[in-house]
Amino acid sequence: MQPELIEELQEKSALHYYESEEYILHVGDQMSFIPIILNGSIKVLRENNEGEELLLYYIEGGDTCAMTLQCCMRKSKSEVKALAIEPSLVLMIPIENMEIWMEKYPSWRAFILQSYHSRMMELLETIDAMAFMKLDERLLKYLIDQAKITGSLELSLTHQQIAEDLNSSRVVISRLLKQLELKGGIQLFRNKIVLSSI
DNA sequence: ACATTAAGTGATT
DNA sequence: AATCACTTAATGT
The missing domain is CATH 2.60.120.10 (Jelly Rolls)
Structure with a gap:
């Protein structure tokens, strides 16, 4: 400039x-x-x-x-x-x-x-x-974006907040997150989600 | 100890 | 994938 x-x-x-x-x-x-x-x-x-x-x-x-x-x-x-x-x-x-x-x-x-x-x-x-993306893909993208933005793999978010951002409902997000946790990509805590890999 | 809030779950549409 | 109804778990007062 x-x-x-x-x-x-x-x-x-x-x-x-x-x-x-x-x-x-x-x-x-x-x-x-x-x-x-x-x-x-x-x-x-x-x-x-x-x-x-x-x-x-x-x-x-x-x-x-x-x-x-x-x-x-x-x-x-x-x-x-x-x-x-x-x-x-x-x-x-x-x-x-x-x-x-x-x-x-x-x-x-x-x-x-x-x-x-x-x-x-x-x-x-x-x-x-x-x-074009299913909600589970969108959710994963959301988590990765969030990690990029904040520069941290530890995200301080509630399931409710995520649901609001993606215009979905908390229950659905909770279930999808649970699936992701079982697949091993993330760990869930209260008010916190930790990504293990991007 | 009790109330509040976050998250998990089965059943239903 | 959404909603309901309910449970369980964590947290604040």
Whole structure:
């Protein structure tokens, strides 16, 4: 990135710290900032009218959420919600700077487009997973993704939370996890799942 | 010791 | 694969 841009970034944007499990964004929130995740990780969820959630994708260090990019440029409200899954540092950039920087800095433009593209790819991936993969495969993928994101083979998750992310029910998840444990891929504990191999 | 919450299980659709 | 109804186990007060 150009040094000038970095300077402006530091000057115009605000740094925000989020605890694990803290919401960054709710459905319907008016967007006035573009978040860039510096470190930690965020998951982005879609919510239906009954308040059920579906995991869309994760955002990690150095990325932005494509959804918010859209919302910001149209000055509309958020269609998704975002939740920190570990302590995370987020850079909040006022939307006014978006358009200006898009023209002023090629590297900013490239960053936004690149980010948009990779978010899109991840969305396609989760669509594929829902359409073509059976739940047990999806679950395994979910566990592996989660391990990658948090950088740990020990996942602090309840079966209930997993069920919510995958839009399934706890009982089903419990049973599938049990099968995985019997096959030897994972070990189950209360509030914790340990992957033995990836 | 009791209540609460997470996880396991059989039966039913 | 989902739901119900119930049990068992772990944890907090």
